[in-house]
Amino acid sequence: MKRNIVITGGAGFIGSHVVRLFVNKYPEYNIINLDKLTYAGNLANLKDIEDKPNYRFVKMDICDFEAFYQLMQDEKIDGIIHLAAESHVDRSIKDPFTFARTNVMGTLSLLQAAKLYWESLPEKYEGKRFYHISTDEVYGALTMNHPEGIEPPFKTVASSEGHKAYGDDFFYETTKYNPHSPYSAAKASSDHFVRAYHDTYGMPTIVTNCSNNYGPYQFPEKLIPLFINNIRNRKPLPVYGKGENVRDWLYVEDHVRAIDLIFHEGKIAETYNIGGFNEWKNIDLIKVMIKTVDKILGNPEGHSLDLITYVTDRLGHDARYAIDSTKLQKELGWEPSLQFEEGIEKTVRWYLDNQEWMDHITSGEYEKYYEEMYKGR
Ligand code: NAD
Numbered sequence: 331m332k333r334n335i336v337i338t339g340g341a342g343f344i345g346s347h348v349v350r351l352f353v354n355k356y357p358e359y360n361i362i363n364l365d366k367l368t369y370a371g372n373l374a375n376l377k378d379i380e381d382k383p384n385y386r387f388v389k390m391d392i393c394d395f396e397a398f399y400q401l402m403q404d405e406k407i408d409g410i411i412h413l414a415a416e417s418h419v420d421r422s423i424k425d426p427f428t429f430a431r432t433n434v435m436g437t438l439s440l441l442q443a444a445k446l447y448w449e450s451l452p453e454k455y456e457g458k459r460f461y462h463i464s465t466d467e468v469y470g471a472l473t474m475n476h477p478e479g480i481e482p483p484f485k486t487v488a489s490s491e492g493h494k495a496y497g498d499d500f501f502y503e504t505t506k507y508n509p510h511s512p513y514s515a516a517k518a519s520s521d522h523f524v525r526a527y528h529d530t531y532g533m534p535t536i537v538t539n540c541s542n543n544y545g546p547y548q549f550p551e552k553l554i555p556l557f558i559n560n561i562r563n564r565k566p567l568p569v570y571g572k573g574e575n576v577r578d579w580l581y582v583e584d585h586v587r588a589i590d591l592i593f594h595e596g597k598i599a600e601t602y603n604i605g606g607f608n609e610w611k612n613i614d615l616i617k618v619m620i621k622t623v624d625k626i627l628g629n630p631e632g633h634s635l636d637l638i639t640y641v642t643d644r645l646g647h648d649a650r651y652a653i654d655s656t657k658l659q660k661e662l663g664w665e666p667s668l669q670f671e672e673g674i675e676k677t678v679r680w681y682l683d684n685q686e687w688m689d690h691i692t693s694g695e696y697e698k699y700y701e702e703m704y705k706g707r
């Protein structure tokens with residue numbers, strides 16, 4: 331079946347993987363990658379598919395309502411997969427306005443344009459989809475009432491060897507929203523708007539909330555690519571606070587397979603949590619990265635441990651995220667495919683093999699950002 335789909339934020343980290351999968355897997359679809367190309371957008375992430383006949387890039391700000399409404403009509407858009415956002419918590423602490431503008435007003439602008447266009451059609455919302463990609467951070471922070479770790483209630487392929495849970499609570503689809511950072515507050519607001527467009531106007535919407543992603547093409551302000559690059563360059567590794575915060579990590583391509591499945595088979599108006607039951611304390615994860623990079627570079631074991639530098643904590647730093655994705659596994663049969671230690675090794679190799687991609691980003695503007703972000707920490 332032919333479909334006309336807009337993927338917003340397709341030049342970013344997760345978005346580029348979504349675009350690649352859809353362009354390759356669905357040659358009959360017309361895929362439009364809509365992206366403003368902020369500092370985080372990089373068309374080099376899509377070099378391998380840019381000449382495919384079913385792919386087109388459109389440079390656009392999601393806040394530009396008129397332009398997006400026109401695009402909906404011109405391209406007869408029947409599906410929207412919305413990833414465009416300001417995504418970095420540290421930046422949101424410094425500049426919350428940009429996050430409210432893009433994440434809240436940008437999402438609202440897309441919703442309203444889609445509503446006007448779809449309601450003007452004879453079939454109205456039939457066969458249409460507005461799929462909003464969100465984060466587990468909207469749920470707030472979990473307790474760390476088992477700091478040494480306990481046997482977790484669930485495991486998946488993604489769970490690391492010796493996998494532990496650091497508390498006995500998890501984020502469920504029914505968990506009350508309780509965002510703490512300007513980033514998560516803005517994402518929470520956008521999730522509410524998406525649900526409101528279903529509840530008020532009957533728009534066929536779906537929201538998913540995913541845990542921390544890792545893998546190729548992630549902008550090196552985020553923990554994993556930043557630290558791989560710093561280890562390679564023998565630069566300090568700025569660990570916030572004591573490094574005890576816990577994140578739940580999922581390989582990006584496993585997230586993207588879930589997005590594909592949910593876009594096609596997810597139930598309208600539902601929320602699905604996406605995660606692989608793979609909790610890690612930051613400091614333990616950092617040690618795995620050091621070990622992996624040192625091994626691949628041929629350094630003796632422990633060579634780069636001296637780069638660990640404890641710095642001032644992130645303001646309002648959420649203690650622990652851990653997502654329960656049982657609903658998605660049971661209802662749609664999704665499960666992750668990549669074991670965590672394998673995923674980390676694959677990721678480290680990718681960044682080391684793609685130094686040109688990294689060096690291109692980490693020159694110029696990025697240097698100013700990096701200096702500013704870590705000045706005085
Ligand atoms: P990213 O920062 O790598 O990419 C964001 C993309 O959005 C960039 O290409 C950027 O140019 C584009 N963009 C930003 N503002 C825009 C605007 N006003 N108009 C058009 N395009 C704009 O982000 P990511 O890590 O790939 O995250 C993608 C989405 O997934 C976000 O909505 C994020 O909240 C969500 N998410 C991310 C993770 C994660 O671990 N990275 C986990 C769960 C959910």
Ligand code: DAU
Binds near residue numbers: 568
């Ligand atoms: O949980 C999903 C979220 O994961 C997404 O919604 C966000 O878009 C994404 O950026 C990510 O947010 P985090 O804040 O968890 O990711 P980040 O890579 O910035 O940090 C991961 C952990 O590492 C966090 O506890 C902060 C810590 N950290 C991070 C950086 C950049 C450090 O200790 N030092 C650092 O230099």
